[in-house]
Amino acid sequence: MKCPYCSCDDSKVINSRPSDDGSAIRRRRECLSCARRFTTYERAQLEPLMVVKRAGVRQAFNPDKLLRGLMLASEKRPIPPETLRAFAYSFEDEVGAPEITSNEVGLRAMSFLRPLDDVAYIRFASVYREFDSVEHFLEEIKGLQNDG
Ligand SMILES: [Zn+2]
Structure with a gap:
C-alpha cells in the first residue's frame, strides 16, 4: 500500500478493525519512510454474475x-x-x-x-x-x- 504522502511502498498496520457498519475493514497504517499515518479500507468487491x-x-x-x-x-x-x-x-x-x-x-x-x-x-x-x-x-x- 503506497503512502499517500511520500509514495513509499512500505507501511505497517497499527491497528485494524471493522468499519462502523461492518461492511469494510479499516486499517490504520504508518508509513515506514515518512512515519505519517493514513487509513485504508478493505471491502469485498461484488461482481455479480x-x-x-x-x-x-x-x-x-x-x-x-x-x-x-x-x-x-x-x-x-x-x-x-x-x-x-x-x-x-x-x-x-x-x-x-x-x-x-x-x-x-x-x-x-x-x-x-x-x-x-x-x-x-x-x-x-x-x-x-x-x-x-x-x-x-x-x-x-x-x-x-x-x-x-
Ligand atoms: Zn510516507
Whole structure:
C-alpha cells in the first residue's frame, strides 16, 4: 500500500478493525519512510454474475429468485430443501463466467432437477421453456417415460 504522502511502498498496520457498519475493514497504517499515518479500507468487491435476458437486458443473478423457482417446482416432492439451496447458492461459482443467458440458467436448473425428481423437472421446465404447445409439453413427458 503506497503512502499517500511520500509514495513509499512500505507501511505497517497499527491497528485494524471493522468499519462502523461492518461492511469494510479499516486499517490504520504508518508509513515506514515518512512515519505519517493514513487509513485504508478493505471491502469485498461484488461482481455479480450477469444474466442476459432474451431482449438483451442484463440483470444481476439472484440466487434467491432461482431458489424460489426450484422450491415452487419441488413443492410436495421428496427433494430436501438443502439440496436446492446448495445448488442455488453455489450456482454463481459453478458458472465461473461473468455472464450467462437466462435460457442457460433454466437449462442448468433443469439438468439439476431431472435426476432428482421427474415432477419437479417437468414443472420447472414448463415455466422456463415456455412450451409453445400442449403437444410439445406431452413430448417432453413422453421423453421422460422412455428414459425411465
Ligand atoms: Zn510516507
